[in-house]
Amino acid sequence: MHVDIQNLCIAFPGATGISHAVRNVSLSIGNEKLGIVGESGSGKSLTARSILRLLPRSARLSADRLAFDGIDVLKASESAMRGIRGKRAGLILQDPKYSLNPVMTAGAQIAEAWRMHRKGGAREARDGAMDLLDQVRINDPARVFAAYPHELSGGMGQRVMIAMMLAPDPELLIADEPTSALDATVQAEILRLLDDLVSRRGMALILISHDLPLVSHFCDRVAVMYAGRIVEQLGAGELARARHPYTTGLLECLPALSHPRPRLAVMKRDPEWLK
């Protein structure tokens, strides 16, 4: 599995002209854990979702190359895309409160994903879904299987989401801020679970977040995005060597228990970064 992105641009035509959400992004992702970090609107989600071609309808997508394991995503038919979506690459969204279908039980949604990409009847799908619920460490699979999303906590919901996306055994998992909507303690659990599942199954992972230290701790490589561009790519544990003033500025703003400071730094943005 290899994702190759060259000169990706995503733009939205609007009343006041075209706004460029992603500009000339090039990325290459192999069998690794890549983190994409950036503030809201920096284009990190759009970049990741373009791999599955799951962009808003009004988005204008262009690139020199956008390929998933040799399949040209720009030119692929809708049915070819459906062979990638779910089956080879899963997408985990931010808040299970909105990303799970509110009128289907958790079990039905997992079983649906299972049946979509694997051979088997309703009974096998049910067993498969139960097994997946077990794999995402849910103690009481039978109860969660029959529960509607509003009856589940945020952490439970996110586990259901992960189970659903793991059902067809994908090679790549895109997690779009999977823990932002969760409590801090639950965040850690979900991340540990993701880490464990990814390494056990040998999947690639794209983790989108706005938490720079967390991502650098968790991933093999980090891409920092600002205003639609990748401003810096760093290896794991190389945060200290960050060069770009945006990255260093972000790190400066972090409070640390070990080095208490009377006043935190404030990021000064330079219009030069946009050029």
Added chain:
Amino acid sequence: MKRLKALAATAASVPITLFGLVLVTFLIGRVMPIDPVLAIVGDRAPADVVAAVRLELGLDEPLYVQFWIYLGKLAIGDLGRSVMTSHTVWEDIKRFFPATMELATVAILFASCIGVPLGVLAAVRQGTKVDHTIRVVCLAGHSLPIFVLALLSLLVFYATLHWAPGPGRQDIMFDEQVPAVTNFLTVDALLARDWDVLRDAVAHLIQPAAVLAYFAMAFIARMTRAFMLDALAGEYVITARAKGLSAARVIWKHAFGNIAVRLITIMALTYAGLLEGAVVTETVFSWPGLGQYLTVSLLNADMNAVLGATLVVGVTYLAFNMLADLLYKLLDPRVS
């Protein structure tokens, strides 16, 4: 258990609403500046006859006593006698209401079967020519007054093209040919296995039903489109697509599945609206339904008939409202 409680709460609200309905209808009937006595005896009757009838109707009593008497009669199903038809109002309603129901039922079936797919299609193709066309068609449906639509359709399909049979519920030569069992003419014809009557009844039914259906379809399609746009923008639709599901499954199972309950509510209320609001259509097409009965009774100051028919319409509306409420509570897992 929670559900049972919710059902009980809904059921408990019924008598209160019904009482309010009776009270308001009764008061409107009594304060109207028409004299029910004159409607019965005529305006040349001698004064002692007028006084005697007034006494007989209980109109000399204070208003609250009159209301009490009316309630007492209502409790045993006595709606009084219609001056105009000289039948009891209840008999009249049993005869006229099925005609309205037949019309409204066919209309709501047409409207739903066409309106829902059109609304979904418009939402899925939002902003395209398909969407614009559907919206213009629907705009005409709910902005043209229904009598204009009815008269135009009579002019075109009856007077000019001769495709449709004229106004009325059936041709005069078939009048009373099949025994009235349910008073739904099509059903009665089916029961009697009289195919000529059936064909004639269906032919008469299609045009007024289509006019009503167009009006209802416009509303249903517009609501479906709005609900669908809302649903399609949901995150769970992205999830469903990310699972690799087909477009049809994403649209019908996931997005539509989320709005189905709301649509059922809309359809139930539209149906109730058709049952009470077919007055104009029934008048234009001389359809012998409750709407026409109500209009003619009102114009003849036949207050027992007006009150009775209004109550029936009100109770029907209430019943459908409750039904929609119940369906919502039973079908949507989020409401408990």
